[in-house]
Amino acid sequence: MxxxxxxxxxxGVTKRFPGIVACDDVSxxxxxxxxxxxxxENGAGKSTLASMIFGLYQPDEGQIFMRxxxxxxxxxxxxxxxxxxxxxxxxxxxxxxxxxxxxxLGDEPKKRALGIFPYVDIKNxxxxxxxxxxxYGLEVDPSAVISDLGVSVQQRxxxxxxxxxxxxxxxxxxPTAMLTPQEIESLLQIIKNLRDQGKTVIFITHKLxxxxxxxxxxxxxxxxxxVDVSETKNTSPAELAAKMVGRDxxxxxxxxxxxIGKTVLEVQDLRVEDSxxxxxxxxxxxxxxxGEIFAIAGVSGSGQTELADAVAGLTKVKKGSxxxxxxxxxxxxxxxxxxxxxxxxxxxxxxxxxxxxxSLDQNLALKSYYQxxxxxxxxxxxxxxxxxxxxxxxxxxxxxxxxxxxxxREMSGGNQQKAIVGREIDxxxxxxxxxxxxxxxxxxxxxxxxERILDERDKGKAILLISLELDEVMDLADTIGVxxxxxxxxxxxxxxxxxxxxxxxxxxxxxxx
Amino acid sequence: MSILNVNYAAILVDGLSFAxxxxxxxxxxxxxxxxxxxxxxxEGLLGFGAFxxxxxxxxxxxxxxxxxxxxxxxxxxxxxxxxxLFAVIHAVLCIKFMANQVISGVVINxxxxxxxxxxxxxxxATFFGEASERFMLQTSPRWDIPFLMEIPIIxxxxxxVYPFMFIILIVATFFWYLLYKTKFGLRVRAAGDNPQALDAxxxxxxxxxxxxxxxxxxxxxxxxxxxxxxxxxxxxxxxxMGYGFLAIAALIFGNWRIVPTFAACLVFGLTRSAAxxxxxxxxxxAAVIDxxxxxxxxVTLLLLAFFGRSNKAPRALGELxxxxxx
Numbered sequence: 001m002x003x004x005x006x007x008x009x010x011x012g013v014t015k016r017f018p019g020i021v022a023c024d025d026v027s028x029x030x031x032x033x034x035x036x037x038x039x040x041e042n043g044a045g046k047s048t049l050a051s052m053i054f055g056l057y058q059p060d061e062g063q064i065f066m067r068x069x070x071x072x073x074x075x076x077x078x079x080x081x082x083x084x085x086x087x088x089x090x091x092x093x094x095x096x097x098x099x100x101x102x103x104x105l106g107d108e109p110k111k112r113a114l115g116i117f118p119y120v121d122i123k124n125x126x127x128x129x130x131x132x133x134x135x136y137g138l139e140v141d142p143s144a145v146i147s148d149l150g151v152s153v154q155q156r157x158x159x160x161x162x163x164x165x166x167x168x169x170x171x172x173x174x175p176t177a178m179l180t181p182q183e184i185e186s187l188l189q190i191i192k193n194l195r196d197q198g199k200t201v202i203f204i205t206h207k208l209x210x211x212x213x214x215x216x217x218x219x220x221x222x223x224x225x226x227v228d229v230s231e232t233k234n235t236s237p238a239e240l241a242a243k244m245v246g247r248d249x250x251x252x253x254x255x256x257x258x259x260i261g262k263t264v265l266e267v268q269d270l271r272v273e274d275s276x277x278x279x280x281x282x283x284x285x286x287x288x289x290x291g292e293i294f295a296i297a298g299v300s301g302s303g304q305t306e307l308a309d310a311v312a313g314l315t316k317v318k319k320g321s322x323x324x325x326x327x328x329x330x331x332x333x334x335x336x337x338x339x340x341x342x343x344x345x346x347x348x349x350x351x352x353x354x355x356x357x358x359s360l361d362q363n364l365a366l367k368s369y370y371q372x373x374x375x376x377x378x379x380x381x382x383x384x385x386x387x388x389x390x391x392x393x394x395x396x397x398x399x400x401x402x403x404x405x406x407x408x409r410e411m412s413g414g415n416q417q418k419a420i421v422g423r424e425i426d427x428x429x430x431x432x433x434x435x436x437x438x439x440x441x442x443x444x445x446x447x448x449x450x451e452r453i454l455d456e457r458d459k460g461k462a463i464l465l466i467s468l469e470l471d472e473v474m475d476l477a478d479t480i481g482v483x484x485x486x487x488x489x490x491x492x493x494x495x496x497x498x499x500x501x502x503x504x505x506x507x508x509x510x511x512x513x
Numbered sequence: 514m515s516i517l518n519v520n521y522a523a524i525l526v527d528g529l530s531f532a533x534x535x536x537x538x539x540x541x542x543x544x545x546x547x548x549x550x551x552x553x554x555x556e557g558l559l560g561f562g563a564f565x566x567x568x569x570x571x572x573x574x575x576x577x578x579x580x581x582x583x584x585x586x587x588x589x590x591x592x593x594x595x596x597x598l599f600a601v602i603h604a605v606l607c608i609k610f611m612a613n614q615v616i617s618g619v620v621i622n623x624x625x626x627x628x629x630x631x632x633x634x635x636x637x638a639t640f641f642g643e644a645s646e647r648f649m650l651q652t653s654p655r656w657d658i659p660f661l662m663e664i665p666i667i668x669x670x671x672x673x674v675y676p677f678m679f680i681i682l683i684v685a686t687f688f689w690y691l692l693y694k695t696k697f698g699l700r701v702r703a704a705g706d707n708p709q710a711l712d713a714x715x716x717x718x719x720x721x722x723x724x725x726x727x728x729x730x731x732x733x734x735x736x737x738x739x740x741x742x743x744x745x746x747x748x749x750x751x752x753x754m755g756y757g758f759l760a761i762a763a764l765i766f767g768n769w770r771i772v773p774t775f776a777a778c779l780v781f782g783l784t785r786s787a788a789x790x791x792x793x794x795x796x797x798x799a800a801v802i803d804x805x806x807x808x809x810x811x812v813t814l815l816l817l818a819f820f821g822r823s824n825k826a827p828r829a830l831g832e833l834x835x836x837x838x839x
Contacts, residue, residue, distance in 0.1 A: 094703045
């Protein structure tokens with residue numbers, strides 16, 4: 001690409017939050033008409049940097065130049081006036097408004113009825129939005145109500161919102177986090193279109209393949225510091241990954257199985273039905289032994305989550321038995337099951353795993369607050385909470401701005417997950433259930449959590465791992481069970497199965513047995 | 514007295530004269546709540562508005578020609594002003610200081626009762642030289658609407674109507690238009706659904722919410738003044754009859770939307786007037802009149818039991834707007 005004029009320049013920008021430097025003396029320039037990636041782990045400062053460009057935060061030090069002129073961006077309003085737009089990770093849409101109402105909000109076209117009464121001119125706005133959506137290939141019905149639309153369409157509305165305001169620099173904050181693979185494909189195409197029509201894009205992500213596919217240049221942030229800017233065509237995913245995590249990454253974490261012991265969990269003829277009587281788990285039987293990772297593969301909705309919930313005691317069992325260390329669990333409630341040796345890392349970490357508005361130390365004691373030393377003679381003991389939390393923060397490298405008093409809502413997803421994993425492992429249970437433990441996390445956090453799972457196995461724990469990521473199943477499992485439509489289609493040692501074979505079972509193919 | 518002698522015209526017109534002030538108070542509540550601020554202070558706001566309007570009338574006796582209706586019309590402007598000013602307390606507490614909106618509302622109700630009672634007695638004693646806890650108002654004129662009143666059955670609704678009913682209809686129409694057709698209205702409704710989105714669109718959420726709460730005070734003030742004219746022809750602490758809470762019930766049944774809320778107000782108004790006219794048919798004792806007063810509240814309880822689940826509050830209602838929340 002030829003030398004081009006520079007649209008945005010960031011010079012020596014630093015932003016501190018209590019207890020953390022989110023952005024540390026970052027300088028970069030963005031050329032007109034390029035797609036520029038900000039790559040980094042969760043909490044590396046990508047979003048903070050983008051938020052400063054968009055005026056949500058103000059830098060403590062440093063300057064931002066737009067089109068060569070120094071810009072004081074104190075609010076999103078000023079960013080918009082400078083033709084900067086941003087699609088936030090969590091969409092900023094009014095759910096009961098139409099697409100058009102959402103797009104014009106804050107910049108409403110006015111008209112006067114009978115020359116006196118001002119009103120918002122929805123009709124003209126709709127026309128303009130239709131034109132924009134044709135021009136940029138963003139299919140959307142301007143009169144549809146947001147709550148009726150899927151995630152990817154809502155995202156298009158967010159993009160249209162920027163285009164409606166004539167934004168020239170478009171910031172996308174982790175835009176693919178909530179999309180399916182097909183949707184990601186079409187979003188990346190849209191972003192390329194935008195560039196081809198002369199827009200400049202800042203693309204925030206922690207997914208390397210996306211960077212390789214669409215971005216022209218890529219800046220890597222590690223713990224708030226800019227470590228490298230490279231042309232994507234001159235680099236490789238492995239190189240980027242190494243820089244991003246600050247060390248070489250072993251993409252395959254395979255470790256040999258140690259001694260496998262006695263049976264810990266035994267599930268027999270388990271049947272779980274949904275509210276309408278449809279079997280979600282259909283006569284499933286398997287066993288997990290000490291020192292073994294039993295991984296369940298399957299496409300989403302094959303009954304894996306229900307199975308895990310049934311073992312943990314969160315769902316009613318229709319028939320069949322669940323035995324832990326030869327004890328029948330049927331009559332035990334959730335707390336009794338925890339005490340008898342089950343740790344559970346749920347799929348939805350924010351609503352099931354944590355009480356988001358509680359502090360970290362309280363969350364870390366959610367399973368044990370009622371026992372000594374947290375609670376003695378019915379009184380809670382705050383020092384015990386803090387001590388345990390400090391220990392887990394240290395052991396599990398949980399990064400939090402204000403130590404154990406940080407509200408978990410303020411923490412990044414990866415650190416929230418590390419907190420849950422830490423809490424559950426600390427229970428020292430015989431059986432650990434991991435449901436989608438690495439979903440939505442960056443490479444560093446994924447690696448840390450996978451290491452932990454292997455460590456626990458090597459300590460002789462039985463592990464039930466449920467994951468939609470086939471790679472994860474293949475990398476970690478000693479034994480693989482494949483679920484399809486509520487049934488356990490195949491159980492076999494991992495060493496006897498190939499990725500392709502497991503993929504076939506996941507689709508329900510069994511005939512070549 | 515037989516059922517044939519019941520004054521059906523009175524049921525209609527009394528029902529309307531109760532329903533319309535209730536509606537304007539409820540519209541005030543809708544503005545505040547659609548912007549995301551819980552407003553339990555309507556009762557206190559309507560009382561303080563009526564106090565302000567009545568104070569204006571009481572202090573300008575003699576300035577206007579006897580029999581002039583002008584002070585009455587002006588009193589509504591002052592009631593709106595008084596209500597708006599009192600609502601500023603709620604707005605400042607909830608928006609600037611992020612106080613709990615329910616507690617703020619309850620406190621304002623208590624403050625309003627005590628403050629207006631104290632001020633009324635003190636002002637009467639100091640300036641007018643009489644020991645009274647009320648401000649007298651002149652009797653409101655009542656109009657018969659030519660032609661319309663001759664329509665069979667519903668024509669009764671156009672006899673002996675209060676002028677304030679027209680004031681309310683005009684003001685209500687204006688605020689319906691403002692909420693659903695204009696820029697400001699679009700922003701108010703957005704603030705109560707997803708304030709973060711409104712903020713990201715470059716609109717000052719606090720300012721929008723402040724405006725909405727002040728409007729709720731002004732409208733409640735107009736409603737309170739209407740009750741002062743229609744129910745008692747004076748201002749006294751007896752105005753705190755719980756009608757502010759009835760307005761809240763009406764707007765909840767109306768799903769925080771103006772037209773359905775109007776329907777709910779009509780149900781309450783007609784229940785009340787019908788109870789007044791019909792109950793004495795069966796029993797003439799005074800206790801029955803007291804029972805009649807409870808009719809709208811009994812209807813509220815019944816409706817709550819049946820429709821309580823079907824309504825949808827604004828999504829961000831009562832949520833403090835905090836930019837740092839993820």
